[in-house]
Amino acid sequence: MKVEPTAADLVDIARATILSDIVPALPGDPRYAALMAANALAIAGRDLALPSTSEDEIARLAALLDDWSPAADPGEALKDATARLAARVREGRFDEGEARVRLLAHLRETTRARLAVSNPRLLAGRERKAS
Amino acid sequence: MIAGDRISLPDPRARAQAFLLKACGASSVAIERWDRLPGGAIQENIALDVRVESGAFAGRHEWVLRTDAPSAVAVSRSRPEEFRILRAAADAGVRVPEPLFVCDDGEGPDFFVMQRVPGVAAGHRLSKDDRLVPDRGSLARELGENLARLHRVTPAPDMDFLGEAPADPARASIASYRRDLDVLSSPRGEAWPALEWGLAWCARNAPGPLPACLLHRDYRTGNYLVHEGRLAAVLDWEFAGWGDPREDLGWMLARCWRFARPDREAGGIGDAADFLAGYAAAGGRATTREETRYWQVMAHLRWAVIALQQAERHRSGSQRSLELALTAHIVPDLEHEILDLTEGIA
Numbered sequence: 001m002k003v004e005p006t007a008a009d010l011v012d013i014a015r016a017t018i019l020s021d022i023v024p025a026l027p028g029d030p031r032y033a034a035l036m037a038a039n040a041l042a043i044a045g046r047d048l049a050l051p052s053t054s055e056d057e058i059a060r061l062a063a064l065l066d067d068w069s070p071a072a073d074p075g076e077a078l079k080d081a082t083a084r085l086a087a088r089v090r091e092g093r094f095d096e097g098e099a100r101v102r103l104l105a106h107l108r109e110t111t112r113a114r115l116a117v118s119n120p121r122l123l124a125g126r127e128r129k130a131s
Numbered sequence: 132m133i134a135g136d137r138i139s140l141p142d143p144r145a146r147a148q149a150f151l152l153k154a155c156g157a158s159s160v161a162i163e164r165w166d167r168l169p170g171g172a173i174q175e176n177i178a179l180d181v182r183v184e185s186g187a188f189a190g191r192h193e194w195v196l197r198t199d200a201p202s203a204v205a206v207s208r209s210r211p212e213e214f215r216i217l218r219a220a221a222d223a224g225v226r227v228p229e230p231l232f233v234c235d236d237g238e239g240p241d242f243f244v245m246q247r248v249p250g251v252a253a254g255h256r257l258s259k260d261d262r263l264v265p266d267r268g269s270l271a272r273e274l275g276e277n278l279a280r281l282h283r284v285t286p287a288p289d290m291d292f293l294g295e296a297p298a299d300p301a302r303a304s305i306a307s308y309r310r311d312l313d314v315l316s317s318p319r320g321e322a323w324p325a326l327e328w329g330l331a332w333c334a335r336n337a338p339g340p341l342p343a344c345l346l347h348r349d350y351r352t353g354n355y356l357v358h359e360g361r362l363a364a365v366l367d368w369e370f371a372g373w374g375d376p377r378e379d380l381g382w383m384l385a386r387c388w389r390f391a392r393p394d395r396e397a398g399g400i401g402d403a404a405d406f407l408a409g410y411a412a413a414g415g416r417a418t419t420r421e422e423t424r425y426w427q428v429m430a431h432l433r434w435a436v437i438a439l440q441q442a443e444r445h446r447s448g449s450q451r452s453l454e455l456a457l458t459a460h461i462v463p464d465l466e467h468e469i470l471d472l473t474e475g476i477a
Binding site for chain 1: 320321324334456460
């Protein structure tokens with residue numbers, strides 16, 4: 001049994017403490033550094049809340065890469081499939097038609113998930129703009 | 132400090148003083164202020180207040196000394212080269228801090244001295260605060276006019292340190308970003324399908340090349356000074372080089388440089404229409420919506436590659452830094468914008 005609270009809770013309270021007790025006391029450059037540290041902890045907290053690899057993303061990649069069979073380890077499978085997809089996009093195999101539509105649907109979903117971790121505020125702004 | 136005394140210590144301030152004494156042809160030079168200016172991880176800017184006795188520069192001056200930071204890495208242009216670029220821009224009528232003296236005596240890092248121009252550069256302030264920019268249309272037009280004047284500079288033998296102009300800059304950039312992604316991929320086998328999509332789209336839609344001209348390559352809000360609502364000077368010339376003029380237009384219009392105001396297409400400070408009208412009024416080429424869209428995609432691809440390279444400096448351990456680490460987290464937003472632009476949504 002690990003000692004509670006563990007990673008997610010500690011990251012969250014460390015971030016809150018930087019913002020409430022440290023940032024207001026700092027001028028200029030140190031203040032900027034403290035805000036960056038708080039932002040890094042916010043990203044880390046969102047990242048910790050997710051599984052290390054997305055089964056959804058692997059399934060979408062498998063559908064795009066018709067002749068591909070995933071490795072047993074999900075992390076390896078995701079990396080391998082992403083690299084294969086990138087190479088095929090570069091070859092122009094998703095330039096037109098149905099392939100293009102399916103690729104873009106996948107890229108949208110993946111980018112949305114990446115942005116939800118890196119900067120959910122920007123994602124919300126973009127989704128307001130789109131609707 | 133005694134006039135004319137040659138100091139042998141590698142003290143930068145004493146070295147600058149001795150250099151300025153000679154460069155100004157003065158009987159004495161006193162550096163009355165020597166303050167490091169904030170920002171500048173690669174270059175260091177030092178504010179100088181200087182009193183010069185006799186000679187062509189007799190009087191009091193507010194100058195900036197620009198040199199390499201101690202932690203400088205992969206500097207794209209040397210300070211003497213940047214000085215010559217600044218000179219060429221000033222001669223073309225571009226608003227820049229007047230370049231004055233360059234020092235490459237080998238007794239320390241190269242530096243140059245330029246006029247200190249008053250004004251605000253901070254992007255979040257210029258995009259938000261209407262008191263700093265009371266007439267946004269006018270500033271956007273000035274930025275366009277100023278860029279058109281820069282783009283009149285064409286490849287010439289005295290600028291051969293900039294290398295040969297690429298015959299087809301768009302295709303050269305696509306090939307170069309692909310090589311960069313391959314290098315970034317090699318340590319851990321990562322890949323970036325959304326960026327590859329953007330590159331494939333750019334390869335498919337590449338426009339015919341235009342005659343090469345001098346580009347700033349970082350012409351955006353944050354890199355120019357605004358004083359009393361007007362464009363005072365364009366800074367940070369270390370990425371300048373020959374290329375397609377539309378590259379600079381796309382960079383200024385890219386969503387990633389709009390700070391607090393993503394709705395204002397020209398650097399968060401004004402409308403694209405005003406910026407492009409100023410550009411055309413000063414002799415710049417008229418651009419279509421398709422062209423600006425294309426070079427906006429290229430701008431986001433370029434910034435994404437640079438952001439990944441910066442993050443890699445942290446990840447590889449060569450320069451551990453929170454700021455570099457966080458730069459990687461800009462990339463998903465750039466990917467999102469690339470998807471919007473290539474699908475015609477943005």
